[in-house]
Amino acid sequence: MATQFLRRFFAPRSLVVIGASPKPESTGGVVLQNLLLAGFPGPIWAVNPRGYKEVHGVACFRRIADLPETPDLAIICSPLHGVPEVLEKLGARQVRAALIVSGGASLGEGAEALAGSQGEGSLRGSRGEGSLRARLQKATLQSGMRVLGPECLGVAVPSMRLNATYASQPIGDGSVAYLGQSGMLGNAMIDWAAGREVGFSHLVTLGDSLDVQLPDVIDYLNQSGRCRALLLHLEAFRNARHFMTALRESSRNRLVLAIKSGRTAEATLSPVAPTAGIDRRDAIVDAALARAGVVRVDDSDELFDALETLSRFRxxxxxxxxxxxxxxxxxxxxxxxxxxxxxxxxxxxxxxxxxxxxxxxxxxxxxxxxxxxxxxxxxxxxxxxxxxxxxxxxxxxxxxxxxxxxxxxxxxxxxxxxxxxxxxxxxxxxxxxxxxxxxxxxxxxxxxxxxxxxxxxxxxxxxxxxxxxxxxQNLLQETPPSLPFGSSAEMRQRCHALIDDALARQRDRLTHQETGDVLGAYGIECAPSEYVFDLEQAERATERLQGPWAVKVVHRDNCEPFRYGGESRRQAASLIQDLEQPGSVVDAVVRLEARVSEALPDSPIYSYCLQTMQRGKGSLQLCAGITRDAEFGPVIVFGTGGYKIDVMADRQTALPPLNMRLAEELIDRTRAGRLIREHSDDPREAIAWVSRLLVKLSQMASDLPRLKGLEINPLLLNQEGLLAVDFALDLGEASTQAIMPYPEQLRETVVLAGMNVEIRPIRGEDAPLITHFHTFLSEQSIRYRYFHHKAVLSTRDLSQLSQINYDRQMAFIAVRRREESESAEASDSGPRGEEMLGVVRVWNDPDNIRTEFSIIIRDDFHGIGLGRRLMRKMIDYSRQVGTLAMVGTVMSDNLPMRQLLASLGFELRLNIEEGVLEATLRLNEPQSDWQRHRLEAALD
CATH class of the missing domain: 3.40.50.261 (Succinyl-CoA synthetase domains)
Known part of the structure; x- marks a missing residue:
């Protein structure tokens, strides 16, 4: 329901202000005056049970039921404790959008209901079933409306002459959108912007966001052509996947700057559970905004400085x-x-x-x-x-x-x-x-x-x-592959079996040996280990491993990753190193058992791990792993390793999926990365080894959704490569990544006209293929695709065509690989020995109601069935992701395309005004009334 009815907030045809009063301290009165001063062109009404005939010259009614028409937008300025009842009455009147404006309501009528931060009229700390928050949520769901707020400043769209806020001054028109979560900060932004002669295309504060969320509004703005730059004030994130999807789409088309409050625990109003393995959660926000192509700034003054610089200069x-x-x-x-x-x-x-x-x-x-x-x-x-x-x-x-x-x-x-x-x-x-x-x-x-x-x-x-x-912007354009370095279904199945077995045994973590098996399945080399269960096995194990040895007792508590502080001392106490004689190994097992039995009587011992000491190789100690954030899901961590230093001080984070370039960017943000470059015999090779490991961890995070945390510490790096010495892995509920990975599973190879043709989702690095492909298109083919002649694709064209958001768009390209001899002889061979034969694309609306398709095939590959194959694949994909209808526009003289679409079941309808055919194919049935309404409106 991302953008359902959102138009009514930003372009209402009529509206009502509930709680408007002629009293000068009335918030409703201020909002009404701002609407009048802005020159709102449509009908405005007021509702107040006190029986005013008019407020500031606007007709006023006692009851919502008395309104002469159903307004597009209701602006609620009455005391919060009565708002659930107001929402019910608006729903009964078929109102579809309500803006709950507070933040100043305590100065007006009903102020006693808002007194005190924990009182009946407040949302702070209000979470129980009978709380005001719960009543508001219930009323919102039952009314069928979209609700923005409460605790918000309101909405302003100066170009539409809409100022539905209680702002203290006029809001100038411009091309900068501001979205925030604080009403008071929004009020200050208006003044700052006025002082710098900055105007707004849209200004919105969402307050408590009981219904309409920040990503919903970003989705709406992504469809607006007037927004040149987007300024964000962020406090918390409720749906990281939706947030990242909307934000990444926005950043591809406009400048996006963000300021976030709550960098420290003391400045966080809604505490989020700490993220294991890092001491600064804000680092995850930095990583997320960077992957979304957003420049983060520290303060409001810097926000406008950055806006001025980045909007004027390359x-x-x-x-x-x-x-x-x-x-x-x-x-x-x-x-x-x-x-x-x-x-x-x-x-x-x-x-x-x-x-x-x-x-x-x-x-x-x-x-x-x-x-x-x-x-x-x-x-x-x-x-x-x-x-x-x-x-x-x-x-x-x-x-x-x-x-x-x-x-x-x-x-x-x-x-x-x-x-x-x-x-x-x-x-x-x-x-x-x-x-x-x-x-x-x-x-x-x-x-x-x-x-x-x-x-x-x-x-x-x-x-x-x-x-x-x-x-x-470079980070935004990276498209990591989903299955790098020979990842296989068999390998993933083996790891899933280990995890399923542990969960079936009521264990929330894997043993040291099981974790080593998971790492090995992903090609991560672990130190040779022998797992023993008694003294006799310990002594025999020394015959199979070269000394000197280290022995670690594996018990439940030290199979949990990221245990620091006092826990790191216990971790060290579970380990005895530099054992020269087999008898010393046996003695170490006895001592370790006694230590654990005394210090951790409730932590059962699983086994003892015997390893050869890894000394004398000039190794750097690193740490790498996966943790899980309460808001952003799986997170890759990397930094300096070891037990006896504050490893978290150097630790940096990145959101999966990663490729080699993204992994290297993560490494370069750490002190460990600088040490690798300064002390390695071959820094480029060493960085490549570590980058490859981080990409494997990224794939693991995608493949194993029940994986909650994984720590490899120490991870030794020397001239021979990487070696995981100690590691731990724990399990939790399934989690999704904030950024959708490249959909590798959608690849397939087909045979057409005797050729092996691969059909796969497009990638950011396919831009050269697209450029090469375009040179083989006739003027007619280009006109059929773009509806005008486009002799050369611009850099912006290539970026938009190759770098797509897989949550909202899909493009399947057909490529064939030329043999080396053929490529050497042919002057028309494409990059990487591949050539692109055709492409089909769809663009989904944010609500997944309708998707618009386009398709183009190279002229010299017409007539081999490639267009039909690509269209069928896209139709199957769109059905699978739940899209309701596929639509497209076809030039009337494009007879082959008309015939293809008719054979695939599309309904073709002539648009006389435009002189084109509109093609429609129903894919799935609507599951709700609002979907049915949206679908019919979209196809009308």
């Missing part, structure tokens, strides 16, 4: 920054900000360094970055230095810092930069320090499209925003 190609300044002090401030923010100070090439020295431009550290021109620098000196630095291949962007001097006044220097800007290859950012003389310089640069800032720190922060936006 990101540089890399993150290496050079600094040119007329003083070393400002440059050092900039460098501190850059390094603290994770940026990279460029290292100038030898040619650039020599040129700066030859021209005597750098007075502090000749030939080094930053380039200090000195206090006597002139505008010409700036231009000379920039000619050199902007041509340096080691530099991606240049920050110009300027403090006004007699020899280089701010405006004169700015004018010189503006006139010469076309000569500079790299992106320039400028900080004109000061507030008087610098004003005109900043204005001149801004008019010329050169980013200009008031301080070095703000300029660097803007550069980091540009870099971060490029980074998160």
């Amino acid at each position: 990101p540089p190609k890399g993150d290496r920054l050079a600094i040119v300044s007329n003083g070393v002090g400002p440059a050092l401030l900039a460098i501190d900000k850059l390094i603290d923010g994770g940026g990279l100070l460029a290292e100038l090439s030898e040619a650039s360094a020599q040129a700066l020295i030859t021209q005597k431009l750098d007075v502090s550290r000749p030939g080094r970055n930053p380039v200090d021109l000195g206090g006597s620098a002139t505008p010409e000196d700036y231009l000379s230095a920039l000619e050199i630095v902007t041509r340096d291949p080691n530099v991606d962007a240049v920050l110009v810092l300027h403090a006004p001097t007699r020899l280089a006044p701010s405006l004169a220097t700015a004018n010189a930069l503006v006139e010469a800007r076309q000569r500079f290859r790299h992106r320039l950012l400028v900080s004109w320090m000061g507030l008087k003389e610098a004003l005109d310089a900043r204005a001149a640069c801004n008019r010329a499209g050169i980013p200009s800032y008031v301080s070095p720190e703000k300029a660097v922060r803007a550069f980091l925003h540009l870099v971060r936006y490029r980074q998160v």
Whole structure:
């Protein structure tokens, strides 16, 4: 029900304000006045049981039943304790959307009902069956309405002349949407935006979100063409899969910035269960927003700074920054900000360094970055230095810092930069320090499209925003495969059997040996181990393993992953190392049994694990694993390993699914990653080993939904590779990933005209195949697909065609692999020895009511049955995912397509106005009245 009836919140044809009063402190009265001041074009009514004939010139009725018409939207401003009854009456009147505005209601009539944070009129802490929250939820379900709020500011769509809020000032029109969860912060955003001359396409605060959720509204905005940028204020996440799906779709089409409150436990109003294995849950939010292509900022001021920078300027190609300044002090401030923010100070090439020295431009550290021109620098000196630095291949962007001097006044220097800007290859950012003389310089640069800032720190922060936006957009475009590195159904079945057997025995964790079997099934090498159950077996095991040895007692409590603090000391107490003689091994078993029996009498011993000590190989100790977050589900963790240090201090997280590039990005965020690059004989190979392991863990998280946590610690890395020494795995209820993995299971190979043709879902890396495919299309084929001529696909076209959201879209491509000899001889061979023969696509609406298809086949492969095969596969897929109807538009002269669709059961109807045929195929029956209503409206 993502967008059901949401139009009525944002484009209502009529509305009613319930609880409106002429009293100046009335929230309903303020909302009504805002509607009138905005010039809402449709009918407005008021309802108040006090019997007012009119409120602020608007007709007022005692009862909802007395309204002359059924309004599109009801805005409820009455005391919360009576809202369930109001919802029931609105439902009886067939109202389909209700906005519960509070946050100021305590100032109006019925304030006594809202007094106290735990009183009858409050939702805080109200969770029981008879609570106000439960009554509101029940009334919402029974009424059949969509409800936004309560505890919200309201909704504003300035272009529709709609201001259904209690905001204290008008809301300007623009192309930026703001979605938040706090009414008061929304009120402040309006004022901040007005001060920066930013207008809104939509402004919504959702408050308690009893019904309409943040992803629902994002879905609605994704269908709106007016939203150029999206600003989010986040507090909590209720449906991570829906949130990530909607947000990733939005980020592909517009700039998305987010600010989140509740970074610390003290600032969290609705506590979430801690996530095992990490000490900062907020790191998971960072990882999720990054995978969604969202730039996260720390505060409201930075939110608007980032909006201004990212909406006006393109990101540089890399993150290496050079600094040119007329003083070393400002440059050092900039460098501190850059390094603290994770940026990279460029290292100038030898040619650039020599040129700066030859021209005597750098007075502090000749030939080094930053380039200090000195206090006597002139505008010409700036231009000379920039000619050199902007041509340096080691530099991606240049920050110009300027403090006004007699020899280089701010405006004169700015004018010189503006006139010469076309000569500079790299992106320039400028900080004109000061507030008087610098004003005109900043204005001149801004008019010329050169980013200009008031301080070095703000300029660097803007550069980091540009870099971060490029980074998160790259993460968004990654499409990890679902079954990497030879994963097989047999392997997964073996692991499922182990887990099912443990659950059948009422165990919530696997033994050490069972966990090793799971790791081995995924190709993760474990230290050779012997599992013994008595002293005699322990002594015999020393004959099969080379010494010296380590013995670990395996009991229930140390089969649980991520046990730290006092638990890590117990973990170490369960282990005895450096045993030189077989008799020492036997003695260790006796001692370990005594330790566990005394310290943990309720933790049964499963076995004893004997391993060869792994010393003398120069190994790095790492930790990798899977944990589960209460909001985002499975999470991959990685960092430094070992028992005797605070391993969580270095631990970073990533949401599965991962591919090699995403895994390497996770590694590079850790101190462990830096150690690998600094101390490995072959850093690239070592990083590849660790990345491959992380991808295998990602696949494990997808294959084994009952897996709750897995810790490999220590994980040893040396010149021979990776070795899992100790590990633990526990189980829980089945969980889903926040990001849908690549649907590898939908691949199939068919034989057409004697060729083996693979039909599979499209991937982000298929863009070169699409480009190659497009060159084989005739003008007629292109016109039939795009309804106009499109000789060349733009970069944006390729991005949209290859990078899809599998929760909402699907594209099956048909490819064939050319033999090496054939590819070498043919000038028309595609990338990777493959060529694309055709593609069928669908775009689902957020409610999965209707999906729109398109199909195109290469001209030289017409007539072999490929179009029919692709359409049948897409029809079967759409039926399977529950879509109700498939629709498409066909040009009237496209006779082969008309014949194909008719043979597949599509109904074809002529649209006389457009001169096209509309094709419709019913796939599934509606399961509810609202689905039936939506389907009929969509097909009408």
